[in-house]
Amino acid sequence: MNLKELVTGESGEKQFLLGNEAAVRGVIEAGVSIAATYPGTPSSEIGNVLSVLAKDANIYFEFSTNEKVAMEVAATAAASGLRSFTFMKHVGMNVAADSFMTTAYSGVTGGMVILVADDPSLFSSQNEQDTRNYARIANVPILEPSNCQEVKDMVKYAFDLSEQFGIPVIVRTTTRVSHMRGVVEFGDVNDNSSNNDNHWKRGHFKKDPSKYVPVPAFAGDMHIRLWDKINEIEGISAKSEFNREIDFSDEKSYGLIASSSAYNYAHDVVKFNDLDVNILKLGFSYPFPQDKVVEFIEDLDEVFVVEEVDPIIERDVLAAIGAKNLDVIVHGKLDGTFPLYHEFNSDIVAQGLDKVLNFDEKTAVSYSLGLEELQENIPSRAPVLCAGCPHRAMYYGINLAIEELGLKPEDVIFASDIGCYTLGINPPYNAADYLLSMGSSVGDGCGFSVSTDQKVASFIGDSTFFHSGVSPLINAVHNKHNFVLTVLDNRITAMTGGQPNPGIPVDGMGDEAPEVSIRKLALACGCDYVRVINPFNLEQVVKTYKEAFERNDTAVIISKAPCTLIKGLTKKPPVNFVEGNCNYCDKCVSELACPAISKVDGKITIDKAQCDGCNVCIQVCKYGALEAGR
Amino acid sequence: MDNHYCIYICGVGGQGIIKTSTIIGEAAMNQGLDVVMSEIHGMSQRGGSVSTELKIGGYNSSIIPNQAADMLLSFEPVETIRGLDNVNSETKIVYNTHPIIPSSTDKEYPSVDGITKTLKENFKHVLPIDGTRLAIEAGSVLSLNMVLLGAVTADDKFPLTKESVIEAMKNNLKPKFHEMNLKAIESGYESIKG
Ligand SMILES: Cc1ncc(C[n+]2csc(CCOP(=O)(O)OP(=O)(O)O)c2C)c(N)n1
Ligand code: SF4
Ligand code: SF4
Numbered sequence: 003m004n005l006k007e008l009v010t011g012e013s014g015e016k017q018f019l020l021g022n023e024a025a026v027r028g029v030i031e032a033g034v035s036i037a038a039t040y041p042g043t044p045s046s047e048i049g050n051v052l053s054v055l056a057k058d059a060n061i062y063f064e065f066s067t068n069e070k071v072a073m074e075v076a077a078t079a080a081a082s083g084l085r086s087f088t089f090m091k092h093v094g095m096n097v098a099a100d101s102f103m104t105t106a107y108s109g110v111t112g113g114m115v116i117l118v119a120d121d122p123s124l125f126s127s128q129n130e131q132d133t134r135n136y137a138r139i140a141n142v143p144i145l146e147p148s149n150c151q152e153v154k155d156m157v158k159y160a161f162d163l164s165e166q167f168g169i170p171v172i173v174r175t176t177t178r179v180s181h182m183r184g185v186v187e188f189g190d191v192n193d194n195s196s197n198n199d200n201h202w203k204r205g206h207f208k209k210d211p212s213k214y215v216p217v218p219a220f221a222g223d224m225h226i227r228l229w230d231k232i233n234e235i236e237g238i239s240a241k242s243e244f245n246r247e248i249d250f251s252d253e254k255s256y257g258l259i260a261s262s263s264a265y266n267y268a269h270d271v272v273k274f275n276d277l278d279v280n281i282l283k284l285g286f287s288y289p290f291p292q293d294k295v296v297e298f299i300e301d302l303d304e305v306f307v308v309e310e311v312d313p314i315i316e317r318d319v320l321a322a323i324g325a326k327n328l329d330v331i332v333h334g335k336l337d338g339t340f341p342l343y344h345e346f347n348s349d350i351v352a353q354g355l356d357k358v359l360n361f362d363e364k365t366a367v368s369y370s371l372g373l374e375e376l377q378e379n380i381p382s383r384a385p386v387l388c389a390g391c392p393h394r395a396m397y398y399g400i401n402l403a404i405e406e407l408g409l410k411p412e413d414v415i416f417a418s419d420i421g422c423y424t425l426g427i428n429p430p431y432n433a434a435d436y437l438l439s440m441g442s443s444v445g446d447g448c449g450f451s452v453s454t455d456q457k458v459a460s461f462i463g464d465s466t467f468f469h470s471g472v473s474p475l476i477n478a479v480h481n482k483h484n485f486v487l488t489v490l491d492n493r494i495t496a497m498t499g500g501q502p503n504p505g506i507p508v509d510g511m512g513d514e515a516p517e518v519s520i521r522k523l524a525l526a527c528g529c530d531y532v533r534v535i536n537p538f539n540l541e542q543v544v545k546t547y548k549e550a551f552e553r554n555d556t557a558v559i560i561s562k563a564p565c566t567l568i569k570g571l572t573k574k575p576p577v578n579f580v581e582g583n584c585n586y587c588d589k590c591v592s593e594l595a596c597p598a599i600s601k602v603d604g605k606i607t608i609d610k611a612q613c614d615g616c617n618v619c620i621q622v623c624k625y626g627a628l629e630a631g632r
Numbered sequence: 633m634d635n636h637y638c639i640y641i642c643g644v645g646g647q648g649i650i651k652t653s654t655i656i657g658e659a660a661m662n663q664g665l666d667v668v669m670s671e672i673h674g675m676s677q678r679g680g681s682v683s684t685e686l687k688i689g690g691y692n693s694s695i696i697p698n699q700a701a702d703m704l705l706s707f708e709p710v711e712t713i714r715g716l717d718n719v720n721s722e723t724k725i726v727y728n729t730h731p732i733i734p735s736s737t738d739k740e741y742p743s744v745d746g747i748t749k750t751l752k753e754n755f756k757h758v759l760p761i762d763g764t765r766l767a768i769e770a771g772s773v774l775s776l777n778m779v780l781l782g783a784v785t786a787d788d789k790f791p792l793t794k795e796s797v798i799e800a801m802k803n804n805l806k807p808k809f810h811e812m813n814l815k816a817i818e819s820g821y822e823s824i825k826g
């Protein structure tokens with residue numbers, strides 16, 4: 003499929019779409035004018051697609067510096083009467099939460115939708131937090147699509163709901179929904195054509211401090227209005243077509259309530275095992291549709307609640323049972339029927355249902371000893387830093403500097419951060435000892451520097467530095483903290499697939515944009531020692547780190563070289579191995595560990611297809627056995 | 633019951649696995665079949681293992697239950713072993729015999745002949761193909777995914793026609809590669825059928 007179809011596709015047309023692409027079609031059908039994000043998997047592709055399509059779709063789109071800014075861009079657009087969209091991964095909500103909470107109080111004029119992608123089983127995250135809790139903390143509606151069609155439909159519907167009640171609405175996906183592909187039938191597109199020279203429409207902000215400025219005198223009333231809205235919306239969720247019964251049986255003993263991807267597993271297990279269980283699918287799960295749920299469960303003996311991550315619906319069901327004094331047994335996470343963590347699948351759901359229904363007759367398979375042995379002995383294939391990655395060169399250099407200063411690994415704490423460079427945790431670099439969240443490496447440097455006598459080296463990527471590294475750097479300087487901060491400026495947001503950031507001269511719509519200088523920022527924060535180094539120049543790297551570690555202030559080293567995956571870079575030819583010079587010291591394999599270098603049958607081998615010509619290995623080899631390619 | 637078919641596709645980042653799966657999915661949609669697919673993005677880049685799951689015919693979940701795949705299509709020998717949770721005694725196991733040695737040093741890479749021998753001891757339908765060689769013969773090692781796509785269409789139980797798969801390929805890949813890709817699809821098809 004050509005992505006442009008997401009803009010030009012007519013109502014009734016069908017496409018095989020990624021959940022995240024379906025979200026973009028929903029946004030286009032809803033007639034959104036403003037969209038903003040900070041990238042984060044599993045929601046990243048929404049931004050990648052919008053950045054290509056924004057102009058065609060009359061949408062203003064930006065990669066904001068962080069999720070809080072993206073939330074603020076969307077909130078003000080909605081306050082100005084426009085439809086606005088922001089989206090992020092689950093932990094992005096923590097960053098955006100402060101402004102999000104107030105947006106719930108002040109409300110919106112144009113529709114505002116926040117899509118949050120959760121990551122059960124942590125495919126690319128540091129935790130499994132459940133965004134449905136945020137809907138309850140802030141008291142805003144939440145929709146939980148199970149498949150690609152629903153992603154599109156619910157995103158579109160969420161805008162109508164948001165506008166009707168003047169409240170932001172959350173659409174919560176999971177990795178399996180965002181990264182599912184399925185057939186999506188398109189609907190009508192709301193007109194959002196622009197009435198001015200820009201390709202996107204402009205709104206008008208009507209002043210009303212009592213609505214938009216949450217000083218104590220006004221915020222109390224805002225909270226009352228919020229509850230009024232939510233109470234009214236409960237009537238809507240109770241009748242919503244997104245909360246519907248799927249009947250498999252006339253029996254009324256067992257029922258099952260499920261949402262999101264967990265519904266898919268439950269559906270398939272019930273269907274393919276012919277179980278006498280009817281299902282209530284909750285797609286609009288807060289405000290909790292209590293009347294609908296009570297109607298479904300009141301005649302049952304036992305009900306299963308199948309949901310991923312936290313037992314949220316389960317607790318609501320238990321509360322409903324208590325409130326109505328019903329006699330129904332609930333099987334969910336709290337009674338141990340299903341696990342309290344990690345994503346589900348059909349096998350896990352079947353195991354849970356089987357504990358009560360006893361239907362599963364699966365016999366264990368056994369393989370030959372040879373196969374079992376083979377399965378246990380295959381090499382792992384974990385992600386590694388690419389051949390020619392600038393991060394590897396920097397890590398090699400800093401470890402060498404530490405060694406040359408006579409320091410032991412335990413004398414230096416590596417406070418890491420989130421990005422490709424977190425892969426430095428792996429041997430032989432061992433360069434990640436502590437990590438909390440995006441931007442934490444700088445604050446962690448402050449804390450370790452006053453709490454220990456160890457040296458501290460903090461690492462942060464360029465995108466992460468802009469995201470949340472600047473204010474802790476100001477803290478570091480002002481409070482006289484002593485550590486070495488490395489900004490790994492690879493000219494891109496690499497981990498999430500290569501989005502631009504404020505340090506490069508392009509914006510989210512591909513237009514030219516002012517480049518924000520990390521060096522000038524560090525100087526403006528008050529750092530006395532700021533050096534820009536080329537990580538592929540080993541001598542310079544080692545010398546600079548030795549100098550920086552001898553200081554007693556916040557030293558900043560900007561390790562600047564582009565990610566090898568950036569298109570259009572000019573590269574040097576692959577290196578040559580000169581067998582006669584090699585003394586088999588193994589340094590290039592075991593200490594540099596570039597994936598293009600391996601040892602095959604005792605001999606060093608360069609994979610010329612992988613080698614990127616970064617030439618660091620040449621500087622690592624003390625015997626002249628690796629030489630520049632010609 | 634619906635005519636269903638599940639394919640587990642696995643290999644290494646950069647081998648064109650997601651594209652191949654998307655083509656099959658689109659072909660299924662064009663034939664009017666129900667289809668869902670699952671893919672994992674993110675950490676799977678940078679030389680890591682990659683897998684997708686495709687389910688045709690009446691499923692809501694896009695993840696294949698244990699041992700429920702009709703076909704395991706693997707782009708790399710060791711990844712075949714990693715994907716075995718999905719197979720049962722009837723599953724067709726089609727895999728490319730060309731290894732990609734990982735940079736990890738935890739375990740030694742096993743012999744490919746040994747893998748084939750062990751698989752054949754345990755499963756009925758073990759179909760190794762030298763996909764990398766066929767791809768090079770078709771014009772470029774980059775057409776490996778098309779060779780394997782051709783191999784899938786050769787399975788008798790596969791519910792899609794070769795024609796609709798070719799149609800979807802054309803809709804998803806650049807015209808200048810169509811000729812090479814067609815050759816690759818045919819050679820993959822023949823290597824199983826022939
Ligand atoms: C709050 C939050 N938002 C987004 C992400 C997703 N994420 C992981 S790493 C990363 C950015 C990495 O970019 P950079 O710092 O430039 O490092 P690189 O990957 O380029 O080395 C992002 C956006 C996250 N983990 N947490
Ligand atoms: S994608 Fe770029 S930054 Fe990430 S490991 Fe590869 S070269 Fe390094
Ligand atoms: S570093 Fe040089 S001498 Fe040592 S093994 Fe590698 S090529 Fe040979």
Ligand code: SF4
Nearest residue numbers: 596613614616617619
């Ligand atoms: S030049 Fe050396 S270190 Fe750089 S990518 Fe090639 S083999 Fe790896």
